[in-house]
Amino acid sequence: MALFAERAADYRAVVERVPESGLASAVARVLTARAAAVPGPFLIPEGRPADWLPALPDSTAPPDANAPSDSTAQADGIELAGDTPPRSAAELDRMAGVVTGCAVAIAETGTIILDHGPGQSRRALTLVPDFHLVVVRAGQVAADLADAFARLDPARPHTLISGPSATSDIELIRVEGVHGPRNLHILLVGP
Secondary structure, eight states, X not given: OHHHHHHHHHTTOEEEEEOGGGHHHHHHHHHHHHHHHSOSOEEOOTTOOTTSSOOOOGGGSOSSTTSOSOOEEEETTEEEEOOSSXXXXXXXXXXXXXXXXXXXXXXXTTEEEEOOOXXXXXXXXXXXXXXXXXXXXXXXXXXXXXXXXXXXXXXXOOEEEOSSOEEEOTTOOEEESSSSOSEEEEEEEOO
């Protein structure tokens, strides 16, 4: 876990180690701080573990598929939003951020891999909002790429994230947020 935290921080991700018992309060603290700087709802994908934040009330789910997906709810004073039906790219761009889990993380490279299963949602949710909070549990950290891919289902789509989105122009001036979130915050949960 220490190597993963070090390598992810090398990519300019914010990495915090939190105990299992402090996960919900850490998520709430990070989202509250982010909401103070960038107001708006945070996307919470379906299938996330219940211990991250309180569940979205049923009233946030649109009553039918033709209803707009602009409903939100409050949980611990944080504005949360779902993605049913799927939000448009413009709606996703107006979000303060997204909170997801991951399928596996790689210690050797500091990379997070999403397979877009429960608690991770579709790829657009992790690429359009400017802030991405990822929960990584200690048991999800693989030693290297071979170990990580051995844990994944090859039939699922995979997104590999190594720090916030960044690129450099011909003069080597770093620009962040071009092809994904400009801010990546990782909560590394475990002993």
